[in-house]
Amino acid sequence: MQDHGKRPLIFPKWVDSLRPVVFGVASIVPVYALVLLYYGGSPRTTDVGYMPAQPVPYSHTVHAGDLGIDCRYCHTTVEDTAHAAVPPTQTCMNCHTGIHPESPQLVPVRESFSTGLPVRWVRVHDLPDYVYFDHSAHVSRGVGCVECHDRVDKMDTVVQAQPLSMGWCLDCHRNPDPHLRPLDEVTNMVWEPPGDRAELGARLRERYGIAPSEDCSTCHR
Amino acid sequence: MSVVGTTAPSADPWDNTSDDPTRRAPLVLGAADYASVTEKVAELAERRRPPRAWYIAFGVSLALTGLLGAMILYLFTTGVGVWGLNSPVGWAFDIINFVFWVGIGHAGTLISAILFLFRQSWRTGINRFAEAMTIFAVICAGLFPAIHVGRVWLIYWVFPLPNQMQVWPNFRSPLLWDVFAVSTYFTVSLLFWYMGMIPDLATLRDRATSRVRQRVYGLFAMGWRGSNRHWQNYERVYLILAALATPLVLSVHSVVSFDFAVSMVPGWHTTIFPPYFVAGAIFCGFAMVLLLAVPARQWFGLEALITLRHLENMNKIMLATGMIIGYAYFIEFFIAWYGGNVYEHFAFVNRALGPYAWSYWIMVTCNVIAPQLFWSKRIRTSPWVAWGICVFINVGMWFERFVIIVTSLSRDYLPGSWGAYKPTWVELCTLLGSFGLFFTLFLLFVRFVPMVAMAEVKAVLPQADAHASPNEPERRATGTLAVEKA
Amino acid sequence: MMDPSPVAASTERRALWGVLAEFDTPAALARAAREVRDLGYTRWDCYSPFPVHGLDRAMGLADTRLPWVVLGAGITGAAAAIGMQGWMNAVDYPLIISGKPMFSLPASIPIAFEMTVLFSAIAAFLAMFAFNRLPQLYHPTFQSERFRRVTNDRFFLAVEAADPRFDAQGTETLLRRLGSAHVEWLED
């Protein structure tokens, strides 16, 4: 009989038992990468919670919360212009000439007041330069401060609470009702809707003639 | 297939180009049996050192690829302004090269798919590296649309990916169609190529002596063992892929032509574009295959597998498509005149007589006049002459895209905004570099992968017929894959 | 070397997988296949360097159902493409573009076509492996030295021990009778 030489195996038998594992990994990895990209990359992950240190330990909790000072006392221009102007030092000193005149925390403020040099605050809600947001357009349509800035009256240091991403803006522009309130409640931090918010929102939308636009030109120029 | 030239069978044993319908010319020459085919092909991928020519060619190609990289780096860091573009000429070398390479990329799938469906068994000699060529050409092609955009780091916006902006691509844009067409074409070609290669990889695996080669080829062969139950599914899928790839080939270049046809630029807005582009693609695709085949068969001694008949058939196809192109050039002018649209009319007159007339006449000479030489069988069957003509054809086809894009853009509607275009050295180097990339990939391919489909060639050997018996000569030289009809 | 006896194989060796017979020509293989088929064997297979014409019939293989998978994938691709374009451009974020309709079929055809082809092709490719149980890096036949040539110039027929009508000696003699010069036994 002729020889039936045996041939060394290239791959041992057990290799084939690895197939399920390999297939599993191969199918999961790309999915995982996509998910990682989407969530890891979204402003919800990267921007929310941005809380830079400010030159003055100004506490909204104290002023807006405990003392209940209306937003517009300091951010005077919010109803008429695009910008909700940060108040001049003057505004601080209106009260703080009398209250805590000696407080060491207020040193930068007093300096600014005397020297006339501004206090350099750090912008927290910082939109890209190609985005044009107009406060007056929203505030005078019954969109409350809380909707974007959250409970500032509970913030010792202001923190970005919302992603302020394009998608997030669109969500509201597509369905404004649950974000509307009567004009005189706009700056009210603790306002609770009487009854169903959406239904109230619908009525307010009628009343204020609100038709939010999804046009690019609304925010980008 | 048109039958032209002398029908007298030549005495030369290496000449299988006889057109005598009563005799079936063999597709594999020399005293070929299975083992010799395997030996001939596999040996190329196994030999220690490839011929010196390979090293020189590879060195040059690699250098050019480096040049390409440098140009792209410069482009990315500085801006599209490093090219000679302007308003009105917003596209030039970038899109010219794209269309050029996509065109090249058509012969491969065409040879493997369409000829397969038409049972042209002579494809077996050339389909493997025609397909390889396709893939490498599409890689080069895909490069250009990607780098031509102004903000390349945002190129992924052309894909419909969910994003925090909640915006989507604009599916009305021909450029987006391109994205889908080209990526689909690349994927399918790759699958087709790889699948066709599995049995041959198995061959290399079984012949391999070193452990590494065994393992590597073994992995890629995926445990192929020539089981007939496998062959059954394999052949069916191969048929299906061919059937899918055939319309795909036509669609891809049609879509590419939509980039122009769908626009309203005079000279672009033409209904004739899709068929005309497809014909052009096949034309220059085959030219490129021949460009590669002639040297390859000589350096690697593959005359027995890539025979004169293969070359001649390709030349015939080039002759035919070349005439389709010529017809298209003519009919464009006719329609421009007959259609009575003043802007279109000027666009074409301007092509032939305007500032870029030189490019137009280069195009006509290379694409319409040069292929006419293929009427002569002598030229069809002399490899290096044909090779020279193919060089012309590729040059001509590149200039065809130049003419279409640059002359049309430089003078559109408002004379006040007419312009001119002149390429910068960056563009020239980038074009050169893309050839470098192409040949680098191709040289690696011929070095490590069986460049002829062994299994398929064996199948067209006379002795491959299971019902082989001396008294049925008609069925000689035919295999399961091939039933050649005259 | 001595021809291994089946008894020995069953005891001191691993289980017998089957017998592997080598043929020189496709014709011989086809002939053998017809015989084996007619004898009613079920768990057996032919091996060849290239697809041998008519061997499917010779082996009596049923037609494959693979194309239906591809058809399904193709339809899915087309539907997905149309759906995606319609939803993204006309439903989720409609934008006025060139004054055209938000969704119109003609403009959606190219992408629909491409995705049909893409889905079908990928499905066909994967189905080929699935139906063939590939990749399978180990197979008993790989133990045979001669089997190397199955990817070169030799033709094989293997009958598995698992076949109900399998009988080591009988099958071997059968295969030898059918013209195989080399028959060997392979363990699992």
Place this chain on the structure above:
Amino acid sequence: MSSLDPTTDSGRPRSFWRSLDERADTPEFRQFVEREFPAWADEMLEPASRRRFLQLMGASMALAGMTACRWPAEPIVPFAHRPAGFVPGEPLHYATALELAGAAVGLLVTSYDGRPIKVEGNPDHAYGLGGTLAWHQAALLDLYDPDRSQHVAQREAGPASWDDFVAFARPHFDALRAVRGSRLAVLADASSSPSRADMRARFTAAFPDARWYEYEPLSRDNAREGARLAFGRPQRTHVALDRAETILSLDEDFLLHHPAAVRYARDFVLGRDPDGATFSRLWVVETSPSLTGSVADRRIAIPNRAIQAFATCVLAKLVHEAGADLPAALDGLGPVLDAARRHPMYGRVDADLVLDLAGKAGRTVVLAGPRLPAETHALVHALNATLGNVGRTVTYTAEPDPDRPSHAQAIRDLARDMGRNFVDTLVLVGGNPVYDAPADLGFGDLLARVKTSIRLGAYEDETSRVCTWHVPRAHIFESWGDARDFGGTVCLIQPLIEPLHGGRTDLDLLAQLLGEAPFAAYEIVRRTFARGAAEPDPRAWHEALRVGVVAGTAWPEAGPTIGTAGWSKRLRAALDAPAYPEPGSYELVFGPDASVIDGRFANNGWLQELADPLTKLTWDNAVIVAPATAAEMGVRHGDVVRVTRSGTSVELPVFVLPGQAPRTVGATLGYGRTRAGRVGSGAGFDVYPLRVGDDTAWADVRVEPTGRTYRLATTQDHFAIDTLGAQERAERAVTLVREVELEAWRHDPQHAMPGEHAVAPVELWKPHEYPDERWGMAIDLNACTGCGACVVACQAENNIPIVGKAEVARGREMHWIRIDRYFAGAPDAPEIVHQPVTCHHCENAPCEQVCPVGATVHDAEGLNVMVYNRCIGTRYCNNNCPYKVRRFNWFNNQKHQSDLEVMIYNPDVTVRSRGVMEKCTFCLQRIQSVRIQARNEQVRGENGRAAGRLIRDGEIVPACAQACPTRAIDFGDLNDPESRVHRKHASPRAYRMLAEFNVRPRTAYLARVRNRGGHPEGAA
């Protein structure tokens, strides 16, 4: 993932973040970024997806360092004490004025958080009426020019301070005062400022023996002298172009180079309303094609020297053939007119012209340009008198400062004194005599020899270089001052910003020299305003500041009596002079440049890149040659030629332009500066060296080729066009730029329009509705003079970058609005048309469908919006735009800008990054601000806080429309049947360019109306 989210775990990671934040902002880090990703460096600032990507990478601690790569933390810097009525982020407008060519135009300057960012015309100013020219718009750029001199300098000691200067000046001038200011001289630029006049009076009082000279390279002194000849006393001529039926302009470019150009352009167009009662016919007799010549109905091109003879012949023909009777006062002209009969020009005077002038007492106007000699001006006064225009279409006011010597004389006298070493101290207020004084004076060398020379100048230029002291001059928008307009009305000049580099005004300097300092410009202006009173009446003062003009300060109309004494003989003599230069030589005509005028704007990038209205040339000047003349010289477009005048020669490139008179060539001044700054130095060619002696208007020169060629950067016809293209261009021009004949129009407006009546195209689908507003634009080609003010206004408003000559030559200019210029008719007597082209905001915009990422789409009001931050830069949209109005950022055009330069940006408009497409937005930012304002009021109206309202017509004005001196551009809501733009779209003259492609453009053109009359020579 959660590790990415700082909200999940507070405390430690946050401090960790902060530290990284700090690291991310260190200069080293930024340098690292610049070095590592030069391409992305700008992306760091222009927040693209980059930061998101890095944040994600933060998932791996290796790259955690980069997770702090937030775009640079932006500080908020509120006022310490916010001025009353100041609202951060809200633009304010201040009235001021800019003086050019000795007369002011009132302006309103927009200031944004204290930064002037935009200039508009002051609607309350009679000589501006809200319109401007390119120079007024561009003056703003000079304010932020980093090349402006930033400190006092002394020639030996180098940089010095104002105090150093004061320390030197006080004793120096006290000493001079002691010697009554002998050997002291002042050379000042022309100024109409009352305060300057007052200071000058005080100066001459304090230094009786001092000499005060005034010099401008381009002055209208010939007109002064002409009036002196005719009336015995300099008079200023005012014309009412809106009331004229025939206008004969003798080499007068009243649409561009005239102190009252803005107003005259407006009047001229008012007088050519095709639907109005009168429609004037403009005859222009000139040598080099001018803007005015380009809109003429009939144009006659003859050498400059022949124009006087021509005018004489006109008068002669009127008297001899048309029966016009010469006023008795002009009998002295009798012999001249008889002689004129035999003059060759007599035949050239077109019969139509005589018909148009004769028998229309008080309904015609004849003007003469500043290049023409005094006699011509006197003759023109005679013509107007003969035609009975005086007091009706032509009026006179007394010229201020009648006794001053002419500018040419002044500089000559000064040079003589300096040559004789009579001047030890020379104060130069503005100007740039070393560059632009008559070349034969060798002013530079003389000045260098003066012991003490004090230069007040905005730049350390050619002149400052050779002065012992240089004092930086405050920019007009940094200055207090005043100026008179062409009619004498005083305009107040108030600063919008503190001098950026501590510059001083001329008033400040003079006050210093007079020892009045620190008493400064502000007080001086108030003192002048008070007219002797101790304090100006506060109400009047504030009103004047608000409005910008001081009411009731216009000069009274004068009724001078004309005479012929002294000049009729000269006129007669002049008739014998040849009308053409002798063979072998050509008449070179010097002219002001449409961009840099006399060189004062040489360092202004906006103006350098603004195409010349006729040649479309940027960044250069050239010698203008008619095609026939070029053939005769054997030179081609772009060839460099040597132009020689009596030994001095200048080499400059040839620009072949139809319309230049035969045997003549033209060249503009103001180029070839050597010390203008980074922008202006080396741009173009200096032709002042050829401008010697007294004849500053023209000179006979020899022109020979050098064999070299030069690359001229034009924004149109970027390359020499072959005959095939030229034919096609001519054929297309008539369909793209439509014209109607006045006769045909008057006869039947409905069918006057040439060209096919477009068939309404079939709609394949239902077009989109635009129920609210449908913004649209109308451009009246009959009103457009092609001056280019809109181009610069748009550039200023929309942060459009300057790309430089090389890029323009490549065809990469960035202007959002361009003015296409086409020639029609014979090359020797061409008709010229101007057509502003900007984005048409097509409703079926071809650009939109081809964008793969939907970066350009329509909004609900049908605006074609370009979303920069979505654009990936495929350039497909521009390829597919039939109007080619899109512009691509080939490079990062902001890369190397200093903090000073970026201050000019309009914060309401995104600054485009590299690699994105941009185009006209119809000034979207202006639309938005108005809309938001209106909607706010509307909503609040419901709460009874303000009256609800909709947007009013004319409330939104794009920058181009606002700047246009002739109101050629209208913008508004096409849905509002009352809106101006809607009415214009409805006019029978309205047509849409390339409408046949059913792109449905929102911009309509109104056909230009031709009023050639008679049988025009060389009409198309």
